[in-house]
Amino acid sequence: MSTRSGILFLVSGxxxxxxxxxxxxxxxxxxxxxxxxxxxxxxxxxxxxxxxxHFLSHEAFDEKVxxxxxxxxxxVHGNSYGTLLSEVTCHLAAGIDVVMDIDVQGAAQVRRCxxxxxxIALVDLFVMPPSEEELRVRLTGxxxxxxxxxxxxxxxxxxxxxxxxxxxxxxxSATREEDYCRFKSLLVAERLRVARIQH
Amino acid sequence: MSTRSGILFLVSGxxxxxxxxxxxxxxxxxxxxxxxxxxxxxxxxxxxxxxxxHFLSHEAFDEKVxxxxxxxxxxVHGNSYGTLLSEVTCHLAAGIDVVMDIDVQGAAQVRRCxxxxxxIALVDLFVMPPSEEELRVRLTGxxxxxxxxxxxxxxxxxxxxxxxxxxxxxxxSATREEDYCRFKSLLVAERLRVARIQH
Numbered sequence: 136m137s138t139r140s141g142i143l144f145l146v147s148g149x150x151x152x153x154x155x156x157x158x159x160x161x162x163x164x165x166x167x168x169x170x171x172x173x174x175x176x177x178x179x180x181x182x183x184x185x186x187x188x189h190f191l192s193h194e195a196f197d198e199k200v201x202x203x204x205x206x207x208x209x210x211v212h213g214n215s216y217g218t219l220l221s222e223v224t225c226h227l228a229a230g231i232d233v234v235m236d237i238d239v240q241g242a243a244q245v246r247r248c249x250x251x252x253x254x255i256a257l258v259d260l261f262v263m264p265p266s267e268e269e270l271r272v273r274l275t276g277x278x279x280x281x282x283x284x285x286x287x288x289x290x291x292x293x294x295x296x297x298x299x300x301x302x303x304x305x306x307x308s309a310t311r312e313e314d315y316c317r318f319k320s321l322l323v324a325e326r327l328r329v330a331r332i333q334h
Numbered sequence: 335m336s337t338r339s340g341i342l343f344l345v346s347g348x349x350x351x352x353x354x355x356x357x358x359x360x361x362x363x364x365x366x367x368x369x370x371x372x373x374x375x376x377x378x379x380x381x382x383x384x385x386x387x388h389f390l391s392h393e394a395f396d397e398k399v400x401x402x403x404x405x406x407x408x409x410v411h412g413n414s415y416g417t418l419l420s421e422v423t424c425h426l427a428a429g430i431d432v433v434m435d436i437d438v439q440g441a442a443q444v445r446r447c448x449x450x451x452x453x454i455a456l457v458d459l460f461v462m463p464p465s466e467e468e469l470r471v472r473l474t475g476x477x478x479x480x481x482x483x484x485x486x487x488x489x490x491x492x493x494x495x496x497x498x499x500x501x502x503x504x505x506x507s508a509t510r511e512e513d514y515c516r517f518k519s520l521l522v523a524e525r526l527r528v529a530r531i532q533h
Contacts, residue, residue, distance in 0.1 A: 260526075304526040317526065323516055324523035327459075327503040 139331050141227035143255050144234045144322060145242045148262030149292030151273035153308050157262065157318045158236045166322060167232040170222055173199070176214035189219075207237070207244035218245075227255060232322060239298040258325050260318070261302040265309060267293070338530050340426035342454050343433045343521060344441045347461030348491030350472035352507050356461065356517045357435040365521060366431040369421055372398070375413035388418075406436070406443035417444075426454060431521060438497040457524050459517075460501040464508060466492070 144167060148154040162169035173189040175196050184190050191199075196215045200208060208217025218235065226233045237245065242259055249255040264270040274288050299305050304321060308314050325331070343366060347353040361368035372388040374395050383389050390398075395414045399407060407416025417434060425432045436444065441458055448454040463469040473487050498504050503520055507513050524530070 261528075300528060302528055304523070305528050305531060306526055317522055320519035320522035321526065323519035324503070327505055327516065327520065329460075329499060329501055329504050332504060 139230060139326075140256060141230050141232045142322070142325055142331070143223060143227060143245070143249070143257050144232060144325075145237050145245060145257065145259040146234060146262060147237055147239050147242050147259070147295075147298070147302065149264070149270065149295045150288055151270050151292060152262040152264050153273075153311070153314060154262040155236050156311070157315060158234045160315055161234050161319065161322070166319065167234040168226045170218055170233050170235040172216055172218050173205075173208075174214060174216045176216075206248055207241045209238075209240060209244075220248075224255075232326075239295055239301070243301070256325075256331055258304070258321065259302045260304040260306060260321060261299040262306050262308060262314075262318075263296060263299060264292075265307055269308075338429060338525075339455060340429050340431045341521070341524055341530070342422060342426060342444070342448070342456050343431060343524075344436050344444060344456065344458040345433060345461060346436055346438050346441050346458070346494075346497070346501065348463070348469065348494045349487055350469050350491060351461040351463050352472075352510070352513060353461040354435050355510070356514060357433045359514055360433050360518065360521070365518065366433040367425045369417055369432050369434040371415055371417050372404075372407075373413060373415045375415075405447055406440045408437075408439060408443075419447075423454075431525075438494055438500070442500070455524075455530055457503070457520065458501045459503040459505060459520060460498040461505050461507060461513075461517075462495060462498060463491075464506055468507075 146154045146158050158169060161167050171185065171187070171189055173191050173196060175191055175193045178184065178188070178190055182188065193215070196217070199205060199219065200215075200217070204219055204221065205217040206220045206223055208215060210216075218237075218241075223233050223235075235245070246257065246259070249257050264273060270292055271289060274285050274292065280288070306314065306317055345353045345357050357368060360366050370384065370386070370388055372390050372395060374390055374392050377383065377387070377389055381387065392414070395416070398404060398418065399414075399416070403418055403420065404416040405419045405422055407414060409415075417436075417440075422432050422434075434444070445456065445458070448456050463472060469491055470488060473484050473491065479487070505513065505516055
């Protein structure tokens, strides 16, 4: 009576919004599967292949693009990033919810792809810092980066934040605990949707 | 930026589903205002005018019906029950969420009324017992009632339960704590809806 397909939960937000932490915690608690992206960039220290990214050669990545295997993909500063459709659909079909930490362009691609080709229960959320001041504090907090890098991140973050009205839900970040509680509430609520149960 | 009107949260379900307890707890915690109905029936021992019901004479009730003051109303076994539109809209306009414990016919009336006349953010939920067996246990638990009354309640409950697909959300009752957690998640999630923020 209650079998349902999994929900694909897209989470966007600027750097410093805390979205990655939220997504990882949801996955760590076993509430949803974290979708691991593919990338052609080199692993950074501590990054694990298959957990942080699937690290691919440019050739392997391009082959998958040509074969239409990506749900979304993009090239940034000469490196490609993308999510394999198979990475997502196998879990959804098994009734497992999937969470994706994704930028606004990627989210738009996923929406177009799911509208046109495949029937996926999609929920999208935009996570925002509480204020511009707090965003600046959070972006400056990463001591490894120069003034210039921080200024660029700030500019990009503000530009990205203009896209929140395209999303179904918006979460304005408060404390970590409160954010996670509201974040998880979203998934709990969406699972109770009659439209999903009937599908 | 984040001002929003309140949400009208309709909660239906058969006797024994636990919906009344859920609604009252939400109101007790200050998360939403409990909408108090009007009725022409006599108060039962312990019932408080203005808390459990607004107790009205038949004449006063009929006058309000004629004046179009009810969001929904019905007559059951010679007594009338109804919710005043003003009881709900004053809170919603102030950004306070309102929860209504309402039967399926009442919920259908509210949907029609809000579709046609007034712009209200409506969320509806159907609460179900986990199984027919558990429903029987819960209805029998009320030691004050005869076998016949229980059999009638059971029949009515099963008939009412057929209406769950008309609702946006369905909650299958588990434990009281779990039910309340999921119930509250619904409200938390609905408050994050971008469509409501923009209104």
